[in-house]
Amino acid sequence: MQFQRDHLETLLTVVDEGTFDAAAARLGVTPSAVSQRVKAMEQAAGRVLVRRTTPVRPTADGEVLVRHARQARLLEQETARALEPAGEGRVPSIPVAVNADSLATWFLGALGEVLDEVTVVFDLYREDQDRTSDLLRSGTVMAAVTADSVPVQGCSSVRLGTMRYHAVASPSFVGRFLGGRAGTAGLDGVPLVDFDRQDGLQQTFLKTALGHAPRSPRHYVPTSEDFARAVRAGFGWGMLPQQQCLADLAAGRLVELAPRRPADVELHWQRWKLASPLLDRLTAAVRAVAGRELL
The missing domain is CATH 1.10.10.10 (Winged helix-like DNA-binding domain superfamily/Winged helix DNA-binding domain)
Known part of the structure; x- marks a missing residue:
């Protein structure tokens, strides 16, 4: 045709x-x-x-x-x-899918490295890492940060690293809802913060810790930075990327609820198999920055 x-x-x-x-x-x-x-x-x-x-x-x-x-x-x-x-001439545009936590912590640094060298605009689609590969499959984006290691047809896939999350809460929250003792035993039934209704990170953590589905009231805060602010403000407990919580833990502004039980999310970079210098440069920058920021 x-x-x-x-x-x-x-x-x-x-x-x-x-x-x-x-x-x-x-x-x-x-x-x-x-x-x-x-x-x-x-x-x-x-x-x-x-x-x-x-x-x-x-x-x-x-x-x-x-x-x-x-x-x-x-x-x-x-x-x-x-x-x-x-x-x-026309400035090229590259549509990319990325999860909210990567966008808020390390991904923009990779895009900045590309912009230091070439003129290009990025069309960013924010989506959960478990669903970004769907945007590749549909042709909506050319590349994506995804939890899916299996390449979408016509794409290549490389491992970027692991984003580590910690279960944390504010000291005031621990005092009010957990009797002043940090831990997981009292989390069933106390408020938590979810990103949105598709966010399963807190529920998965609780199922592992408690052995059953949680029965907790939930706040929904659908931006990564505001999610972290809500946890710091004592709305509820939540899972924060270590890039967003280590400084607050060290300063005592947050309390870790399960120091020996972080949650790890492995991230991959998938891109179209297309002979494109721009996609090549973007891929190199994403891999370099992820290598420095992820585990």
């Missing part, structure tokens, strides 16, 4: 923008023209490529073409940058 370049770009824009009208505005054409291009691609492919929902979602076949379109866009941008004088 052969598809016109503007049709591929239209499909990609529809998926990125979420609606045909928004894609039309982005491309500077009418919604009817966008619809006609997508229909022409579907007729050429002999299958439905997008679900006409809000937002628009690619089908499994559509994901294949979205991925191809995103690869073609990056290669065209890199080629244009190589042929044109420095500072001219």
